[in-house]
Amino acid sequence: MGIIRKTKSVEALLNEFNKSSSAISAKKLIQSLDSKFNKTTIYRVLDKLEDDGVLHSFLGKNGLKWYAKCNDCSSNKHRDLHPHFQCLDCGKVDCLAVSVSLPKIPNRKIEVSQLLIQGKCETCFA
Numbered sequence: 797m798g799i800i801r802k803t804k805s806v807e808a809l810l811n812e813f814n815k816s817s818s819a820i821s822a823k824k825l826i827q828s829l830d831s832k833f834n835k836t837t838i839y840r841v842l843d844k845l846e847d848d849g850v851l852h853s854f855l856g857k858n859g860l861k862w863y864a865k866c867n868d869c870s871s872n873k874h875r876d877l878h879p880h881f882q883c884l885d886c887g888k889v890d891c892l893a894v895s896v897s898l899p900k901i902p903n904r905k906i907e908v909s910q911l912l913i914q915g916k917c918e919t920c921f922a
């Protein structure tokens with residue numbers, strides 16, 4: 797984890813992620829924080845937190861950008877090769893703590909893998 801200045805906007809964003817274990821869409825983050833910070837600030841802080849290995853982003857359904865907390869990432873290396881799951885009923889998205897085996901591709905080094913699995917979450921499946 798890099799050194800992050802604990803500004804009010806950084807704290808407010810981290811707080812959103814500490815409240816839930818699920819991923820949060822950029823749209824939702826802006827909706828919950830735009831009374832306090834402008835959109836540009838929110839995007840800038842998200843970029844910074846991603847650069848610092850605190851959050852990772854990925855694309856969900858309809859190309860929406862989502863953010864989730866990282867585990868063991870550092871400012872120069874993200875290790876988030878896990879798949880993400882999006883519930884088609886309630887829209888919840890979370891990181892899956894499972895590893896998928898990626899194919900070995902000759903002459904290519906894999907750094908980012910975006911696998912979005914869609915279906916029903918534990919609540920909607922019941």
Ligand SMILES: [Zn+2]
Nearest residue numbers: 852866869874
């Ligand atoms: Zn990461």
Ligand SMILES: [Zn+2]
Nearest residue numbers: 883886917920
């Ligand atoms: Zn659901």
Ligand SMILES: [Zn+2]
Nearest residue numbers: 864876880891
């Ligand atoms: Zn994730």
